[in-house]
Amino acid sequence: MKRSKRSGILAVVGLMLGMLSSNAQTLVESVAAIIGNEVIYLSDIENGVLDMRRGNPRSPVDQIRCNVFQELLIAKLFVDQARIDSIQVTDDMVEGDLNMQINEAIRTAGSEKTLEEYFKKSMVEIRRDIRKALVEQQVVSEVQSSITSGLAITPNDVKRFFNAIPKDSLPVIPAKVQISIIQLDPPNNEENKAVARQKLLDIRSQILAGKSFNVLAITNSEDGSYVNGGEIGYKLKGELEKPYADAAWSLAKNTVSKIIETKYGFHIIQVIDRKGDLVNTRHILIRPKVMPDEAEKAIARLDSLARLIRKDSLKFADAALRFSSHLDSRINGGKFVSTTPSDRINWFSLDELNSEMYTKVRDLKLGEISEPFQTSDEIGNIVFRVVRLDDEIPAHRANLKDDYQFFYNAAMMSERQSSYQKWIREKIETTYIKISDEFNSCKFLEAGWLK
Numbered sequence: 391m392k393r394s395k396r397s398g399i400l401a402v403v404g405l406m407l408g409m410l411s412s413n414a415q416t417l418v419e420s421v422a423a424i425i426g427n428e429v430i431y432l433s434d435i436e437n438g439v440l441d442m443r444r445g446n447p448r449s450p451v452d453q454i455r456c457n458v459f460q461e462l463l464i465a466k467l468f469v470d471q472a473r474i475d476s477i478q479v480t481d482d483m484v485e486g487d488l489n490m491q492i493n494e495a496i497r498t499a500g501s502e503k504t505l506e507e508y509f510k511k512s513m514v515e516i517r518r519d520i521r522k523a524l525v526e527q528q529v530v531s532e533v534q535s536s537i538t539s540g541l542a543i544t545p546n547d548v549k550r551f552f553n554a555i556p557k558d559s560l561p562v563i564p565a566k567v568q569i570s571i572i573q574l575d576p577p578n579n580e581e582n583k584a585v586a587r588q589k590l591l592d593i594r595s596q597i598l599a600g601k602s603f604n605v606l607a608i609t610n611s612e613d614g615s616y617v618n619g620g621e622i623g624y625k626l627k628g629e630l631e632k633p634y635a636d637a638a639w640s641l642a643k644n645t646v647s648k649i650i651e652t653k654y655g656f657h658i659i660q661v662i663d664r665k666g667d668l669v670n671t672r673h674i675l676i677r678p679k680v681m682p683d684e685a686e687k688a689i690a691r692l693d694s695l696a697r698l699i700r701k702d703s704l705k706f707a708d709a710a711l712r713f714s715s716h717l718d719s720r721i722n723g724g725k726f727v728s729t730t731p732s733d734r735i736n737w738f739s740l741d742e743l744n745s746e747m748y749t750k751v752r753d754l755k756l757g758e759i760s761e762p763f764q765t766s767d768e769i770g771n772i773v774f775r776v777v778r779l780d781d782e783i784p785a786h787r788a789n790l791k792d793d794y795q796f797f798y799n800a801a802m803m804s805e806r807q808s809s810y811q812k813w814i815r816e817k818i819e820t821t822y823i824k825i826s827d828e829f830n831s832c833k834f835l836e837a838g839w840l841k
Contacts, residue, residue: 423463424824426470430462432826438462456832463839467817468530477532484524489626489668491520496670497623502663513665537813538806543798551801552790560788563796564739567751568781570724572695572709573716573767574688574774582678586656590649590676594658597646603660603672612655612770613675620672624665634659638669654769680772685764688774692762696776699759706759706778715773724778737783747777754779 420432438458439451446454472478495516499505502513509516576582593610597603607620615622627635631652637659641647647659655677662670695713698704710716710724719726727736740748746765754760759778767773783792790797818838825839 420826422459422826422829423466424822425463425466426821426823427473428466428470430459430466432828434462435459452831456829456834459829459832460834463823464814465526465530467814467821468533469526470821471533471817472529475533475536477529477536479525479528479532481521481525484521484528486626487524488517488521489624491524492517493624493668495520497618497621502665534806534810538809541802541805541809543801543805547805548794548798548801549790551804552797563783563786563788563793564741565785566737566739566783567779568736569726569751570706570710570778570780571716571719571726571775572692572706572714572724573719574692574713575715576678576680576684576688576772576774579678579681579684582681582684583656586676586678587649590656590658590674593674593676594646594649597658597660603646603674607672607674610676611674612677613673615673618672620660620674621662622671622673624663624668624670626667627669634673638671654771677771680764685774689762689764692774692776696759696762716767725780726777747775750777751779756780756782 421429422432422435423430435455435458438461439454442454442458443449443451492513496502496505499508505516506512511519589610593606596606604619604621608616610616611620613620627639630638631654633650633652634657637647637650637657638661641659641661643661643663645661647657650657650659655675657673657675659671659673662672664670691713695704695709699706699709707723710720714720714724716724716726725736740752743751744765746763750760750763754777756779760776762774762776764772764774786792788796815838823839823841825835829835830840
């Protein structure tokens with residue numbers, strides 16, 4: 391689970407998930423605060439402190455404790471409001487997120503056993519605690535949505551927000567480009583597939599003869615999971631490619647599958663463990679190679695198309711629709727969509743491109759089409775492309791004309807935060823709140839929390 395520095399109301403959920411770290415000590419369940427019908431225990435705060443100190447070991451403990459306490463108080467205000475508004479979140483609503491959190495925790499720890507030893511809890515207890523935290527996260531989100539459901543801002547609001555920012559504080563926006571592509575896949579050559587299958591058969595034979603699957607995955611697999619010995623962690627059946635999932639669910643534990651084919655290439659699989667609807671597997675992936683003569687044919691075909699387009703004998707959009715194998719772009723005239731959406735649809739920074747695309751695009755003039763080149767597609771398979779630079783925005787100091795959406799989003803976020811803060815102040819006034827004297831030194835309590 392990726393963790394960043396926590397701040398503000400929305401960060402409280404990451405904090406609650408961190409409270410699984412109750413392995414440090416057992417505390418008497420002293421009550422730190424009561425908020426409406428909700429209770430915060432001293433152990434909640436101390437476990438949150440432990441979690442935050444892992445990321446900020448030099449921060450003053452007293453300040454961290456007050457920050458943790460403040461975030462928990464705010465979260466409990468939202469949860470108490472959900473009770474009043476009869477907002478309910480069922481376990482089923484968070485099951486997908488729960489499985490992802492568990493999978494990532496196990497992957498990070500290395501095994502279920504290590505995770506259980508770290509938290510001094512069984513997997514059943516860990517799942518229960520994370521599920522509870524995720525349900526509370528969803529409850530908080532539902533209440534926040536209700537608070538800002540009617541929120542809207544006008545262009546004048548965005549302009550006022552922009553004008554209030556000191557000019558020397560405006561961010562520098564990196565260069566962005568908009569491009570179109572025509573893509574050709576390598577021929578579906580059975581000879582290439584046979585070579586890949588044979589390599590995998592040889593690897594499988596070595597495993598059956600007693601060699602380590604992990605070691606052979608590290609030295610042979612063409613999937614990023616090779617660094618973990620091919621292990622991909624616990625997955626639901628729907629998270630896997632169907633042929634892979636079917637094989638994984640039919641295998642006995644620690645057995646090795648026959649060769650299976652997916653859009654990524656060819657795999658052999660070993661089942662490590664099963665937990666209910668989850669299966670943990672390791673695999674070795676071999677992708678069919680592209681022979682030099684096949685690459686030459688694809689490059690030549692793209693070169694012919696590019697020449698016709700440059701002569702205006704063929705429209706780029708028509709060529710994309712008729713010949714491109716890139717399904718997401720071909721129906722849109724070849725327009726390439728960033729896989730990490732930014733504040734501009736179809737716009738992305740150069741560093742979002744892989745190295746081959748980056749090298750070609752950076753040297754293009756507006757409207758120019760590149761020479762054909764070999765690259766990898768979004769799932770790592772070899773493809774051949776030409777790319778056209780459709781539009782570009784140089785790196786620049788943010789301004790309202792070019793970056794309106796950026797400032798609209800920032801202004802909207804500011805309005806949401808203001809709405810939350812206003813709601814919190816009003817909620818504090820009308821909610822029963824009892825806080826332990828132990829926390830009277832926390833400065834934030836002066837804003838109405840103490841009654």
